[in-house]
Every structure is written in structure tokens, then in C-alpha cells.
Amino acid sequence: xxxxxxxxxxxxxxxxxxxxxxxxxxxxxxxxxxxxxxxxxxxxxxxxxxxxxxxxxxxxxxxxxxxxxxxxxxxxxxxxxxxxxxxxxxxxxxxxxxxxxxxxxxxxxxxxxxxxxxxxxxxxxxxxxxxxxxxxxxxxxxxxxxxxxxxxxxxxxxxxxxxxxxxxxxxxxxxxxxxxxxxxxxxxxxxxxxxxxxxxxxxxxxxxxxxxxxxxxxxxxxxxxxxxxxxxxxxxxxxxxxxxxxxxxxxxxxxxxxxxxxxxxxxxxxxxxxxxxxxxxxxxxxxxxxxxxxxxxxxxxxxxxxxxxxxxxxxxxxxxxxxxxxxxxxxxxxxxxxxxxxxxxxxxxxxxxxxxxxxxxxxxxxxxxxxxxxxxxxxxxxxxxxxxxxxxxxxxxxxxxxxxxxxxxxxxxxxxxxxxxxxxxxxxxxxxxxxxxxxxxxxxxxxxxxxxxxxxxxxxxxxxxxxxxxxxxxxxxxxxxxxxxxxxxxxxxxxxxxxxxxxxxxxxxxxxxxxxxxxxxxxxxxxxxxxxxxxxxxxxxxxxxxxxxxxxxxxxxxxxxxxxxxxxxxxxxxxxxxxxxxxxxxxxxxxxxxxxxxxxxxxxxxxxxx
Amino acid sequence: xxxxxxxxxxxxxxxxxxxxxxxxxxxxxxxxxxxxxxxxxxxxxxxxxxxxxxxxxxxxxxxxxxxxxxxxxxxxxxxxxxxxxxxxxxxxxxxxxxxxxxxxxxxxxxxxxxxxxxxxxxxxxxxxxxxxxxxxxxxxxxxxxxxxxxxxxxxxxxxxxxxxxxxxxxxxxxxxxxxxxxxxxxxxxxxxxxxxxxxxxxxxxxxxxxxxxxxxxxxxxxxxxxxxxxxxxxxxxxxxxxxxxxxxxxxxxxxxxxxxxxxxxxxxxxxxxxxxxxxxxxxxxxxxxxxxxxxxxxxxxxxxxxxxxxxxxxxxxxxxxxxxxxxxxxxxxxxx
Ligand code: SF4
Numbered sequence: 001x002x003x004x005x006x007x008x009x010x011x012x013x014x015x016x017x018x019x020x021x022x023x024x025x026x027x028x029x030x031x032x033x034x035x036x037x038x039x040x041x042x043x044x045x046x047x048x049x050x051x052x053x054x055x056x057x058x059x060x061x062x063x064x065x066x067x068x069x070x071x072x073x074x075x076x077x078x079x080x081x082x083x084x085x086x087x088x089x090x091x092x093x094x095x096x097x098x099x100x101x102x103x104x105x106x107x108x109x110x111x112x113x114x115x116x117x118x119x120x121x122x123x124x125x126x127x128x129x130x131x132x133x134x135x136x137x138x139x140x141x142x143x144x145x146x147x148x149x150x151x152x153x154x155x156x157x158x159x160x161x162x163x164x165x166x167x168x169x170x171x172x173x174x175x176x177x178x179x180x181x182x183x184x185x186x187x188x189x190x191x192x193x194x195x196x197x198x199x200x201x202x203x204x205x206x207x208x209x210x211x212x213x214x215x216x217x218x219x220x221x222x223x224x225x226x227x228x229x230x231x232x233x234x235x236x237x238x239x240x241x242x243x244x245x246x247x248x249x250x251x252x253x254x255x256x257x258x259x260x261x262x263x264x265x266x267x268x269x270x271x272x273x274x275x276x277x278x279x280x281x282x283x284x285x286x287x288x289x290x291x292x293x294x295x296x297x298x299x300x301x302x303x304x305x306x307x308x309x310x311x312x313x314x315x316x317x318x319x320x321x322x323x324x325x326x327x328x329x330x331x332x333x334x335x336x337x338x339x340x341x342x343x344x345x346x347x348x349x350x351x352x353x354x355x356x357x358x359x360x361x362x363x364x365x366x367x368x369x370x371x372x373x374x375x376x377x378x379x380x381x382x383x384x385x386x387x388x389x390x391x392x393x394x395x396x397x398x399x400x401x402x403x404x405x406x407x408x409x410x411x412x413x414x415x416x417x418x419x420x421x422x423x424x425x426x427x428x429x430x431x432x433x434x435x436x437x438x439x440x441x442x443x444x445x446x447x448x449x450x451x452x453x454x455x456x457x458x459x460x461x462x463x464x465x466x467x468x469x470x471x472x473x474x475x476x477x478x479x480x481x482x483x484x485x486x487x488x489x490x491x492x493x494x495x496x497x498x499x500x501x502x503x504x505x506x507x508x509x510x511x512x513x514x515x516x517x518x519x520x521x522x523x524x525x526x527x528x529x530x531x532x533x534x535x536x537x538x539x540x541x542x543x544x545x546x547x548x549x550x551x552x553x554x555x556x557x558x559x560x561x562x563x564x565x566x567x568x569x570x571x572x573x574x575x576x577x578x579x580x581x582x583x584x585x586x587x588x589x590x591x592x593x594x595x596x597x598x599x600x601x602x603x604x605x606x607x608x609x610x
Numbered sequence: 611x612x613x614x615x616x617x618x619x620x621x622x623x624x625x626x627x628x629x630x631x632x633x634x635x636x637x638x639x640x641x642x643x644x645x646x647x648x649x650x651x652x653x654x655x656x657x658x659x660x661x662x663x664x665x666x667x668x669x670x671x672x673x674x675x676x677x678x679x680x681x682x683x684x685x686x687x688x689x690x691x692x693x694x695x696x697x698x699x700x701x702x703x704x705x706x707x708x709x710x711x712x713x714x715x716x717x718x719x720x721x722x723x724x725x726x727x728x729x730x731x732x733x734x735x736x737x738x739x740x741x742x743x744x745x746x747x748x749x750x751x752x753x754x755x756x757x758x759x760x761x762x763x764x765x766x767x768x769x770x771x772x773x774x775x776x777x778x779x780x781x782x783x784x785x786x787x788x789x790x791x792x793x794x795x796x797x798x799x800x801x802x803x804x805x806x807x808x809x810x811x812x813x814x815x816x817x818x819x820x821x822x823x824x825x826x827x828x829x830x831x832x833x834x835x836x837x838x839x840x841x842x843x844x845x846x847x848x849x850x851x852x853x854x855x856x857x858x859x860x861x862x863x864x865x866x867x868x869x870x871x872x873x874x875x876x877x878x879x880x881x882x883x884x885x886x887x888x889x890x891x892x893x894x895x896x897x898x899x900x901x902x903x904x905x906x907x908x909x910x911x912x913x914x915x916x917x918x919x920x921x922x923x924x925x926x927x928x929x930x931x932x933x934x935x936x937x938x939x940x941x942x943x944x945x946x
Contacts, residue, residue: 236937297684
């Protein structure tokens with residue numbers, strides 16, 4: 001390092017890497033994340049995958065992005081708009097430039113702005129030259145050319161040398177934010193241990209990019225973002241899907257049961273299947289079924305036979321599973337349904353996030369068919385609610401929905417790794433053989449029937465989708481019995497309200513206005529409340545993780561405020577539930593753009609309220 | 611566990627009143643199954659009957675074992691979960707031509723190819739009974755029903771050929787008019803490791819009465835059916851003996867005499883060449899006698915064995931399932 005620049009101290013920064021899906025942007029982003037996390041920053045990330053697996057190179061549909069928000073204090077979202085955008089080609093520029101904040105730093109690979117590439121991205125003139133990026137601080141770097149020169153000594157073919165340019169770009173950004181390169185250098189050595197020439201080239205590219213930024217003084221200012229004061233402990237970065245899978249694995253151990261995960265591949269839930277499939281040594285059975293229906297049915301079969309049974313999917317898959325979920329409700333078997341929600345209806349936008357399946361989970365079946373609905377609020381919380389879903393499903397013998405979403409699934413944040421010995425045991429027991437066994441005899445407190453598992457002598461019994469008589473469990477068309485059983489199924493779920501933590505209020509509790517949210521929007525809403533409180537707007541917030549039943553104190557909390565805002569990524573589904581159950585007026589706020597809630601828009605909305 | 615040795619047929623009868631129509635073929639099937647259960651030597655608590663929807667699917671309620679009356683077409687998928695969760699159970703799927711081949715066709719296909727060790731009894735009465743008499747995927751073309759007043763347009767499928775196409779490892783056919791034959795076939799199905807598929811020709815006396823009489827009525831049975839037995843030539847006929855011959859151009863039925871051509875077929879259910887069971891399955895009345903018995907049985911590892919093997923190997927390779935290791939996988943860092 002030859003010269004030293006002045007470094008401006010920043011509290012936080014938001015960087016977005018973008019390029020063609022073949023440019024390695026996810027990897028680059030992940031490396032930057034790991035390094036920043038190790039440095040002690042709080043982080044939140046959000047990848048933006050292209051919808052197509054291999055869209056034509058250089059086109060807008062083929063653009064892949066990765067946004068990271070890193071900070072010296074507690075943060076809760078990947079950030080609305082990046083302050084630094086790295087665009088590896090014209091298509092990446094086109095897809096992302098509108099998000100870059102005014103005056104933001106734009107780093108482009110100028111080599112990629114050839115006539116042909118501009119055409120692929122539907123640019124008629126070169127945006128770098130026609131004045132259309134004047135609002136930003138533009139840094140043009142011939143990254144392809146410089147990468148080639150940097151790796152020349154390895155003798156790699158042009159195509160392979162080309163593939164190192166993401167590390168060149170990463171080297172530049174490491175310089176810009178004063179990050180140490182050692183972790184990434186180590187990672188390269190490990191990752192390419194079998195191909196030393198590739199390892200060498202990537203190392204050279206990374207270092208060259210870093211030195212280039214240093215020696216050429218392309219940046220008039222560089223930055224540093226000091227460590228945050230996070231709670232002491234050991235951390236790792238975790239996505240919602242990883243946390244969900246790990247949570248399920250942990251729950252199986254805590255309950256001392258075999259886990260069965262029936263699933264059919266679907267975006268954005270497939271990673272949970274992949275994660276669990278790699279955990280065979282945990283006695284976990286993953287079953288890739290022929291369709292969504294078979295996936296849930298196999299899970300119900302496994303539940304009948306005594307396994308902890310789960311099925312994972314996204315909204316369209318839940319449509320197909322509805323009938324079977326009702327079978328689990330009717331037979332009162334424990335079942336967890338993971339719905340990693342995506343933008344709908346129908347196929348919708350599979351790679352984009354939304355929270356529009358709440359009413360589907362609540363009502364999307366024939367008959368009166370109550371289920372429990374949980375919604376983790378952050379990627380790391382998916383761990384907690386995976387365990388909680390199994391606790392509730394087995395204690396109450398009832399299907400439990402987990403409503404995750406595309407943002408939680410793929411977004412990452414630091415996870416303070418728990419001590420496995422501190423996790424609560426999940427007590428699960430089968431009915432023991434006894435002479436007076438009745439299949440639909442209930443625990444007077446929970447109203448749950450017993451779990452009588454095939455293989456137990458003396459408990460032979462038949463269950464099914466037809467209405468059964470209370471206690472004995474024979475087929476029954478008796479009107480009084482049907483009414484009683486309907487109410488049991490309802491009451492059993494309702495009682496869970498007293499078995500879950502109360503709804504908590506954050507922000508300024510003395511405010512007149514309360515903002516409610518649920519699930520994956522927590523980070524955005526929390527950040528908005530925090531910002532507004534700091535800017536003289538009194539506002540309290542409360543966030544639901546339990547949507548059916550709502551926590552027992554929900555009504556009391558809402559009654560303390562003059563105005564209740566309900567913010568969500570749909571056209572008012574929580575709002576419906578609140579109005580329907582509590583009969584209070586609300587002020588709805590919605591965005592349905594396939595993206596996490598924009599904090600700035602939400603703040604603006606609240607500031608504009610009369 | 612010790613009671614199994616002394617179990618009787620009546621021990622498998624539940625306390626539920628059987629509610630099929632008087633004269634329905636299902637009664638005979640139930641009786642045959644209960645008889646086989648007593649002989650099987652499997653304790654009642656280790657037996658599970660799983661059904662979908664339809665007349666046949668009431669079956670589990672009448673068996674004094676574990677039972678699950680599920681939803682339309684999905685019994686194979688439910689059974690898969692049960693068997694994977696507890697491979698020690700003897701799992702039976704009861705389905706019909708509508709349940710198994712129409713709404714549940716996909717699941718049937720996949721349970722067969724996976725070779726999960728369950729026994730599937732498909733009651734084929736060529737009609738929808740429970741919904742009161744519409745045509746089914748096995749109904750004859752032209753069949754007049756309430757939903758096909760001008761005759762069914764659809765071409766029927768042959769359950770045996772479906773099972774063979776799905777790579778089933780055990781495929782058999784039997785008929786409700788012969789309890790002894792049913793019992794033999796069910797016993798063989800139970801003993802087969804892997805998915806056993808059994809088509810049962812079943813008489814729906816209400817909506818498709820005597821549809822199989824041309825084939826299995828006592829008066830014509832010997833001339834219109836052929837009972838398959840391993841190592842035995844394909845010969846049938848009450849008075850005049852006829853044989854099924856394989857000549858260059860295909861199958862022919864000819865009188866057995868001194869001048870019979872070469873190529874009289876000898877049954878071998880373990881024949882690996884795919885054409886043989888398929889050829890048998892193509893034999894349909896009236897061009898051919900209808901074969902009953904075991905068409906195919908081959909040894910193929912079951913899905914659940916392979917799954918549990920993978921679990922075993924993973925445990926050997928990765929050591930104990932430590933949550934601590936799992937939590938700490940990948941890059942970690944310390945704060946404070
Ligand atoms: S309708 Fe047909 S198949 Fe159903 S019970 Fe009656 S006779 Fe049997």
C-alpha cells in the first residue's frame with residue numbers, strides 16, 4: 001500500500017454487486033459479507049436472483065444481484081437503496097441504476113460497455129456517455145482488461161481469466177471500505193485447492209483490484225465502517241432457509257423423534273429440502289415426492305406412524321396440499337407446513353417476495369378447519385419458529401403453518417449461535433397400551449387427542465377424513481356429535497393463545513399510533529419506527545409472530561392506541577383478520593412490489609398521516 | 611407380540627357393521643384378506659390398512675388392525691410415509707379403478723417405480739360405485755352411464771399394463787369369485803419384498819352387474835381364463851385343451867394336439883425380459899383367455915431399505931449427529 005487516503009467514518013453503508021448471472025455476484029457478495037461480519041459489523045443481506053436459470057448472457061433478465069447492508073450499529077434490513085453500486089455490464093446497470101441513491105457511487109466495468117452488450121441490454125446510446133448517469137459519482141474501470149493483465153502469469157486461457165474479474169471488483173470494494181482480504185484469500189485457497197492455477201489467478205485478481213484502487217487514487221474519498229457492539233458470543237451468517245432447516249433438525253433432537261420432510265421442488269423453498277437432505281446422519285428422512293399432494297400425504301402417513309412430519313413448499317404448492325391439510329386437521333395428527341411465500345397469484349413471480357398467503361393459510365380449505373399459523377420475523381428467527389412449530393403441532397395434535405417468505409429465505413443476517421444445551425426439550429409421548437383406549441379421547445387441558453402409533457399392541461384403531469364420534473372415533477353422522485367435534489377443533493387452536501408469548505410493544509409506547517406488522521417485514525417496520533422516533537414522530541410498533549391464534553393480549557394492546565396502522569406486503573390480509581376478530585378501525589399500508597417494504601416510503605406515509 | 615401364532619380369521623374382523631351392498635364382490639375380498647392375515651403370522655398391531663375414497667376404501671374400517679381411510683387417490687402416498695417411518699409394518703393399500711387409476715394415477719405410478727414394500731389391492735369393477743355409477747378409466751368404451759348416456763367415449767386402460775409400465779416388481783391379477791385363488795395371490799403379494807400390485811376383478815352388483823361373467827362365471831371360467839402357475843405351460847380349456855403359443859408374429863391360441871406347432875408358452879413370473887409379462891397382460895377376452903395369477907415378480911431393492919442404508923452410511927461417514935457441529939458449520943466469528 002503506497003499512499004494513505006483520508007477515510008471517512010460511516011455508521012453504515014449499503015453496497016450492491018450486480019452482473020450477469022455468470023459473473024459470480026452471489027459469491028462476491030457472500031465474501032464481502034463474511035469479511036464484514038468478521039470485522040464485527042452488523043449485517044443484513046438480500047440476494048436478487050434472476051428469474052431464469054440461464055437467461056441469455058448480457059440481457060436484463062440474466063442479471064443477478066446481491067445487496068449487503070453493514071453497520072456499526074444494530075440494523076434490521078438490507079437497506080432500501082444502495083449507496084454503492086457495482087455494475088459489471090450494461091444490463092446490470094439498467095436493472096439496478098434506479099435504485100442507487102442520488103449522488104451514490106457507481107463502479108462500472110467499462111470494458112463491458114461494447115456496442116454488442118449495449119444492444120443486448122436494449123440501450124440505444126451508451127449510458128456512461130449520454131449523461132444519463134450524471135446524478136451519480138461514476139467510476140469507470142476497465143475491469144476485464146485489468147483482470148487479464150493481473151492473471152497473465154498463470155497462463156490461464158482467456159475464458160478462465162475472464163472469470164476472475166469478480167474478484168478484481170471485490171478487491172476494489174475491499175479497498176473502498178478498508179476491509180482485510182485475508183479471509184477471502186484463505187477461502188480461495190480452500191475452494192480451489194484442487195486447481196491451484198485457478199486459486200492463484202483469483203488471488204492475483206483480488207490483490208490487483210485492491211492495489212489498483214489504492215495506487216490510482218480513483219476514489220477521492222474512501223470509507224470505513226467500524227465494528228458494531230453486538231451481544232457477545234459466537235456468530236455465523238444464516239439465511240432464513242438455512243435457519244429453518246437447522247431448526248427442524250434441532251427440534252427432532254429435542255423431541256427425540258425421527259424427522260420426515262416430504263417436499264416437491266419449488267422456488268423459493270427448495271433449499272430447505274437440500275439442507276435437510278444433507279442431514280441423513282441426523283436420522284432425517286427427506287422424501288422428494290412426485291407432486292405437492294404426495295409430499296404432504298407422505299408426511300401425514302409418517303405422522304400417523306409416529307414421525308415428526310413436515311412438508312415444505314411455496315404458495316402454489318399449498319393450493320395443492322389443501323385437501324390433505326384438512327385430512328390432518330380431521331384426523332388430528334401433528335403436521336408442520338412450511339410455506340416460503342412468493343409473489344402470487346398463480347405462478348406469480350417465483351423469485352420475488354410477498355406475504356400474500358396469510359388468508360390462504362387461515363381459510364384456504366373446505367369446512368371449518370382451523371390451523372395454527374406462525375411467522376418468523378427475521379432470517380435467524382426461522383430457527384426459533386421451526387422448533388416452536390413442532391412443539392405446538394405435537395402438543396396440540398394439530399397442523400401448524402410456518403409462513404416464511406422469499407426475503408427471509410434468501411436474506412442473511414448474523415446469528416448468535418445458541419448453546420444446544422440451552423434449547424428446551426420438546427416433550428412428546430405416544431399413547432401407551434391400555435385397555436380403555438379411545439382414539440379421540442382428549443387431554444382436558446389442551447384438548448389434544450393422544451398419539452397412538454401403529455406397532456403398539458392393543459391400540460389398533462381406524463382414523464380417516466370422515467367425521468368421527470367423540471371419544472370412540474367411529475364414523476358418525478350424528479348432528480350433535482359433528483357440532484361438538486367442530487368446536488373441539490376450533491377451541492383446541494384457540495387455547496394456544498395462552499401458550500405463546502404475549503405481543504410486545506417496541507418504540508415509543510406513549511405514542512397515539514401503533515403500527516402492526518407480521519412476519520418478514522419486521523426489519524423494515526422496526527427501522528421505520530426507530531427513524532421516526534428519532535425524527536420527532538411518536539410511534540409504537542408491535543409485530544406478530546403468531547397469527548392464529550393471536551397472542552392473548554392482542555386486543556388489550558390495540559385498544560391502548562388511537563390509531564392502528566397495519567403494514568404488510570399484500571392488499572390487506574392481516575388487516576382483514578384484525579378487523580374481523582377485533583372490530584377496530586385500522587389504517588392499512590401496503591406495498592406489493594415483490595420486494596421487502598421500503599422503509600423510506602413507509603416513513604413518508606406515516607409522516608403524511610393527518 | 612406372541613399372540614400372532616394363535617390368531618384366527620375372526621380376530622381380524624372389526625366391530626363395525628359392513629356396509630357394502632348385499633352381493634357386492636367386496637365381501638368375498640374382505641373374507642379372503644382376513645383369512646390371509648390369520649395365516650401371515652404378523653401381529654395385528656403391525657398391520658396397517660390404508661385406503662383412498664370409494665366403495666373399496668371403506669375396507670380399513672372392517673379390519674381389526676391399524677387403519678387409515680384417507681382422501682381420494684392418495685393412499686399410495688400416505689402408505690409411503692407410513693412405511694418409511696416404520697419399515698416393520700405390514701402395509702396394505704386398498705384402492706379401486708377410479709381411486710387408483712384416475713384421481714390417484716400419479717401416486718400409483720410412483721409408488722410402483724419406487725418399489726416401496728407395500729401391498730396394493732386394486733378392486734377393479736370398471737365403474738364408480740360410491741358416486742352412483744359413472745364410467746371409470748377401466749370402463750368399456752361405449753358403456754352407458756348417467757354421465758355417459760350416449761356411451762363412454764374414452765378408451766379404457768388395463769391396470770396390469772399400467773403397473774408393468776411403472777416398473778412394478780410384483781404384478782398379479784385375481785378375481786372375487788374365487789376366494790381360494792385370492793388368498794393364494796394375496797399371500798404371495800404379502801411375501802414379496804417391494805411393491806406388490808394386485809388387480810382384483812370385482813363385481814359391482816348395483817352399477818355394473820356381472821361385468822366379468824363372460825370371463826369368470828363358473829360355466830365359462832375354464833375356457834375364458836387361464837390360471838398362471840410357474841413352470842406350467844399356458845394351457846386352458848374344460849374339455850378341449852388349448853394352449854397359448856408364441857409364434858414369430860405374436861401370440862396365438864391353438865388346440866393342443868400332436869400336430870401343435872413349436873412355441874407353447876411356459877409360465878415364468880421371474881422372466882426378466884419385459885416383453886413376456888407385457889404380452890400376457892395384453893391377453894384380453896374375447897381374443898384370448900384372461901390370465902390370472904402372478905404375472906411378474908422380480909427382486910429389486912426397496913426404497914425404504916435404500917433410504918435406511920443411506921442413513922446408516924451417512925452416520926458412519928459423518929459421525930454422530932451433533933447439533934453443535936451443525937450450528938457451527940461454515941464461517942463463524944467471535945464478538946466481544
Ligand atoms: S355400489 Fe357396487 S361396488 Fe359399491 S358397495 Fe355397492 S355393489 Fe359394491
